[in-house]
Amino acid sequence: MSRRAPRSRNNRKITRLLTCFLAVTVVVAGTVLPAGAASAAAPVAAPAATTVSNAVSQIVGDPAASGIVKSTLVGFNPGNIISDAVFTNKSTMTEAQIQAFFNSKVSRCLGGTDENGKPIVCLKDFKITSVTRPADQYCSGYSGAANESAARIIYRVSQACNINPQVLIVMLQKEQGLITHTWPSAWRYNIALGQGCPDTAPCDPNYIGFFHQIYGAARQMQIYMEGRWFQWYAPGKTWNILYNPNANCGSSPVYVANKATSALYYYTPYQPNAAALRAGYGTGDGCSAYGNRNFYNYFTDWFGSTQGIKYPDGPIVNVGKDIYAISNGTAYHITADVWPEYKAAYGNPEATVNAHIASLGQGGAASLFLRDRSSGTVAYLNGGKTHRFASCDLVAKWKGSCASLTTFDSDDFTRPGSGPEMTTRANVRGDTRIFAIEGNDLVPYQNAAAMSSWGQNASLYAATMPATHLAKFSVRPTRFVPGQLITVAGSDRVFLPSSDGQLIYVPVFGNVTSLGLSTNVLKSVPTPWIAQYPGRANLGRYVECNSATYFTAGGMLYRTPSSGGFVSVTPDSRTCALLKVGDDAAGPLFVRATNDTAVYVADGGTFRHVANQSTLAALRGTGPTRLVSLAPADLATLPKGAPIRTDIGLVTTAGDGRVYLADAGRLIYLSSWTTADDLGLPRAAVTISDAVAASIPRAGTVSNVVSCNSVVYSAKAGVFTRVGDPTGLTPMVLSADNCATLPLR
Structure with missing residues (x-):
């Protein structure tokens, strides 16, 4: 009662070993009325000898290799094994999905040759030349082609014959284990579905070969469901269906609910008994048959319900x-x-x-x-x-x-x-900033107020952009509310951020109040907010705004010709716009404490006391004295230098750039710094007003032979030596004030 594929003599020696892997199938002539049928219309001649196999073995292949661990068949209904809708749904899989499914079931094919010397090819790699078949009432026909894959043949046949490709896949597995087999012999492909292979005669040569098996079986299923030639398992009636080819194993009545189930019984005319159902994929008892059980097992484990249970609509x-x-x-x-x-x-x-x-x-x-x-x-x-x-x-x-x-x-x-x-506005989840899309850049703003202060419409809708999407843009420095002080997370250092990429450190709040900015601090700004701020600077008393230099005091800006040797910082234009200018004249700027008459001027990075009125006049020039009064404590914070005098020592003017030795109301030209070195004078000159300098008479050239208090000295590298006999020398006569600065002995 069973059909085995041809084996060589050597192969017969291992038949017992292969029992758990290979199909033992039984075929029944399609026109033979099964014993025990409760009722049936009289059979009529079939259009052709169309017999197919019926698996009664446990399983083809190893269930574990398929990742299948089913132990029960709860839900199996012998009268409704699969619905007509699922059985004939040809749109369940594309060719690519079929191929991917095959690939997933066999990660590595063993290859080599089979027992007959034929190459071993797994189903995922199998290809064959198909044959042209004419269209008829059961299938729309097939145009043969060379080198077609198993996946392509199954897909094309399912479309032509309106059969679910998943049905053909399951049948391939339960008949010859071809889906999961890693070393299939060539003969398995020739009788892949057992189509046209009765157990009472050799296989019909018209059905030998993989293509003929697939096309023939799919077409045969449509013939079965048509109900014209096959009527003894007709749907809508109750039939006594055997448990095993051995009639002594008995049968039980089954109400066959649909055409698809009747087709499966024509193909495999046995139902699983209780032992087979309890065994899952395992072995039942001597009266068990497994073909329809295994069809149900494989289909539900691989593709879901056989009843076309409605999947969630989603979306x-x-x-x-x-x-x-x-x-x-x-x-x-x-x-x-x-x-x-x-x-x-x-x-x-x-x-x-x-x-x-x-x-x-x-x-x-x-x-x-x-x-x-x-x-x-x-x-x-x-x-x-x-x-x-x-x-x-x-x-x-x-x-x-x-x-x-x-x-x-x-x-x-x-x-x-x-x-x-x-719009071009965006938010980023977990980030409170507002972003503006500008080309390939994202420009982040601290908040809506910051965006408005930069002339942007903050009322536009801002959609949330995933953080991963942020990487597609270049992110510019964060634009804060102008003048906003911040601290960075993990630090208590205060900064004034500038939109041009500077992070200006604020060492003391006095420098902020001198600018007139609020001392309100936005604390613990996330580090990524200032990641695009590579520049660093320290906020002092001098700033550059609109290309001009200003001294800051009392919340006002006072323009100066220069920063007096101090490092100035340049806030962005919007921060500069917040600052108030108290005096925008271009002349020199002097400071003093409100409770003191002492006047100071910035020079060389310090504030130097202006020693006398003549020095103040020389530094001031012909304009009015621009004097800023500071609180005593504020003045005390300014670094102090040596007092400054312009009536003695070296001076220069911006007009001609020459250096002079000022002495008793005259200017003596210094032709060389070497001469200054000989006299022990520093290589530094105080800048005086061009107008003041023009009013002071010139008096020759500086010499290293000087007369102080009627004594003549010769100077060399800062060392003064008395000249005993000055005959023939023309010493440079200096005032007592200048002489007092020289290291005479």
């Missing part, structure tokens, strides 16, 4: 931790970065199974850029709503593309409802 479903958006037969994988937006729009996912996802087209990763399949509207998913893009140019500004969108049917697209239209 959001999950398989374990993996979440998908589903619309119009396409599944898009929802990644963690976009999931919050999908959840806000569509709620929690409905659970489904891998078979559901595998049966759909694969759209790749879901994005937040959606398209309405019907209207073509493109929108962004954000805050539980869709937000329309006015143009594809705006999509591109958001680093999306109208050529690559997550496409939803209208009912899924419109379900969340619509919100404001998209």
